[in-house]
Amino acid sequence: PEAITVQELSKRMGEKGADLVKSLFNMGSMVTVNQTIDQDTAELLVEEFGHRIQRVSESDVEIDTEADVDPEETLKPRPPVVTIMGHVDHGKTSLLDALRGTDVVAGEAGGITQHIGAYQVKMKNGDKVTFLDTPGHEAFTSMRSRGANVTDIVILVVAADDGLMPQTIEAINHTKAAEVPMIVAINKIDKEGADPTQVRTRLLEHEVIVEEMSGDVQDVEVSALKKTNLDELMEKIHLQAELLELKARPDRAAEAIVVEAKLDKGRGPVATVLVQRGTLKRGDVFVVGSQTGKVRAMIDDKGAQPKEAGPSVPVEVLGLSGVPSAGDKLTVVENEARAREVAAYRAEQEKLQRTTQAPTSLENMFSAAA
Ligand code: GTP
């Protein structure tokens, strides 16, 4: 039950405080302009003056309610979202390239991944897999810390000639904390000095027991360079995905998560989003974080401009009011007025959180959660 001072209410109504006090007196309450009245009384008063009540309560603007679950019968199978993690230079991008049959590495500045690429690969049986290539673990961490768990499966890439390195261990810990199943891809087996057995043994120290060691974590020896055992890897992804029975409702207003956003010189604010449920359509009005927008165009990983994007589909979205953050939720709403209302509410919430929470680094949040 919210209370408001007579003064504040009079301001919002654009009426004189004294008139409100008089009216309240007629209704049987003796109050001064500085005193507070409860919500019911305030509403009565508003009606009394012939104003329309526009209650902006939390449930009105908070559209991310937990209870908002799609009924089982509306769910359809969706592709798995696979995040590729591992130590620097262990071949994450090369592996993804090999899987895509294209070559992104050649186009990257210095061969280091500068952004999160999001791609869909079609398997031989026609099923699709969505891949996220991460520049490090920050994106994964920051999305997770904001409650956006977009990943269904993690592929841990370990170079067989280099073995377990600090970021490999970091990736293992993040994956465990997120409770996401892992598939180990032991890469660069074509190289001299490659020692896959050593990798498997060292993984034991971190409680990752692969199949070869009679555990239940799938592992596969690959070479991104020579394209060795890629079918096996895809098969393992497929197997793991089947166990997860991933589903989402396609026929509803879309919800998506931002995996990357930037200000593009020519195109304005651009966000790469991953649709979680529903279908995002050209012309849809949305809120994303505390920004608003209207889908002007969508661009997929092949450069095409689809009119629609369903669950697990990654697309670049154009038509935003500003640049959102990775991990922000994009929600399609009925109209622009509603979008602005929700965006304003979210901005307010963000401000509140900033002022009430002590600054915590992401690393701290992880060690606390683990
Ligand atoms: P970052 O994005 O910088 O973390 O690196 P990454 O893990 O994406 O590695 P990337 O794919 O850029 O590969 C790093 C280097 O390893 C490149 O020079 C690749 O050509 C090489 N490489 C990747 N896979 C293989 C492989 O299977 N065999 C051999 N011999 N070299 C590989």
Ligand code: MG
């Ligand atoms: Mg890379």
